[in-house]
Amino acid sequence: MESTCNHKPPTPWNKGKIVGQKTPFKLKEIWAIRIRLQLGHRTRELAMFDLGLDSKLRACDLVKLRVRDICHGDRISPRAMVMQQKTGRPVQFEITQATREAVGEWIKEASLNSDDYLFPSRIHESPHLGTRQYARIVDSWVKEIGLDPAGYGTHSMRRTKASLIYRRTKNIRAIQLLLGHSKLESTVRYLGIEVEDALEMAEQTEI
Numbered sequence: 001m002e003s004t005c006n007h008k009p010p011t012p013w014n015k016g017k018i019v020g021q022k023t024p025f026k027l028k029e030i031w032a033i034r035i036r037l038q039l040g041h042r043t044r045e046l047a048m049f050d051l052g053l054d055s056k057l058r059a060c061d062l063v064k065l066r067v068r069d070i071c072h073g074d075r076i077s078p079r080a081m082v083m084q085q086k087t088g089r090p091v092q093f094e095i096t097q098a099t100r101e102a103v104g105e106w107i108k109e110a111s112l113n114s115d116d117y118l119f120p121s122r123i124h125e126s127p128h129l130g131t132r133q134y135a136r137i138v139d140s141w142v143k144e145i146g147l148d149p150a151g152y153g154t155h156s157m158r159r160t161k162a163s164l165i166y167r168r169t170k171n172i173r174a175i176q177l178l179l180g181h182s183k184l185e186s187t188v189r190y191l192g193i194e195v196e197d198a199l200e201m202a203e204q205t206e207i
Helices: 027-039 043-055 097-110 131-144 154-169 172-179 184-191 193-203
Strands: 079-083 090-094
Touching: 027 043, 027 131, 043 090, 043 097, 043 131, 043 154, 090 172, 131 154, 154 172, 154 184, 172 184
Parallel strands: none
Antiparallel strands: 079 090
């Protein structure tokens, strides 16, 4: 019987990659991406970008959104609620005016109906955009504005608005609700709040 001891172990999935929390986008980076999408008339991607930021949904939940999840009749609602796949808990999110306009343009351009997935896949085997496809799209946005994609990902989209809100309000309970976390500790870890706050205090302290 042939020994398997000399066989090389499989290459770890994270070899050569930065593992850990993905960096949220800064305001100037948000606008850099948004302006490129607008100037390029990339309607689908602009709707995806704006809704991804507003909803703060995980990739698995964002790609499965249907038109009816965010619309009342032919109007896009300023607020929506979806059931999270990971936790089985509902989460609410706001849809800003700019996002409603971007998504509305996409729905019109793609001739989507109420029961249709908001972001249909361009691969015939899948009815909606896959999480890997979404991740590749996010990577392309990151590269376009000169950032290292190793430090960013779909969780950057989820963390961005939550991080901005926390910086302005310091209201961690509100962020917990917006992200749909069951425990406050999860929100603290997710945003890296203790580390961020400690660094800010250190930067403001002169000796």
